Amino acid sequence: MLNKWIIFVCLSLLACAGTASAADDKPAKALSDQAELSYVQTSGNTKTQTLAAKNLLKYKFSDPLTGSWFVGAMFSKDKGATTTENYSTELRLDYAFTERIYSYALAGWNKNRFAGLDQRYYGGLGAGYKLLIGPAHFLLCEAGLNETKEDYTDNTSKTFLTGRAFGKYEYALSPKSRFSQTAEYLHDFSNSKHYRVISETALTASLTDILSMKTSYLVKYDHEPFPATLKQTDTVLAAALVLNY
16 A cells, blocks of 8 residues: 555656646746765774765756655764664655645655664655745745555564654855754654654855855654664764755
8 A cells, every 4th residue: 555655646746747847838947956975984992984965956847846856874884883874765746836835745765774664665745834934034834644664674564644744944144054943743643652753953054155064963753663672862963065056
């Protein structure tokens, strides 16, 4: 059921994109990309290596329709042994009905075997509203439903309906510097004790027209981790170079 749902969401993304592009003889198209990369290596008494990378590709099919593709990875080694291995990707389509109201469809996958997760597949639909639209303050909120399938490292799996609530605030400190705060809540309707909260606080300052420095603090909370011996909270403090083009 889940695989069919994700396939349906992906096909819907492509169909909507094609319909919107065909609706205008000369649709306004714009391609943009944002890439982040951070690497830390220590030697001496401690020998560690950490590599983190993110990439967000956006394409504007028409004035109301925008597609995006996110890819992220984090890999760490401590004294030659792998300690972190986290990969994720997500396809998303946003359709703006007005300047403030929009809907979205998404499908994604992630893997984090050190958190007990062999693979997670999800797909869903939702709507959003922009409460503040600038020029200095930006605030939006989203709500939707996802169908999720999780495969665990002990060869068990689970499929369930997830409720999603998301909020993002941005403050333009200057034309080239921004502060941002995001928060996402994911609730398993089949088990009220199984919910996750993801929060990121970030400060981005431009170095050049296309290069920026970003400092961020990511918090991931899982109220019922699997296996139960795992800690509920994971945090990541990172500094990364950001390339925009």
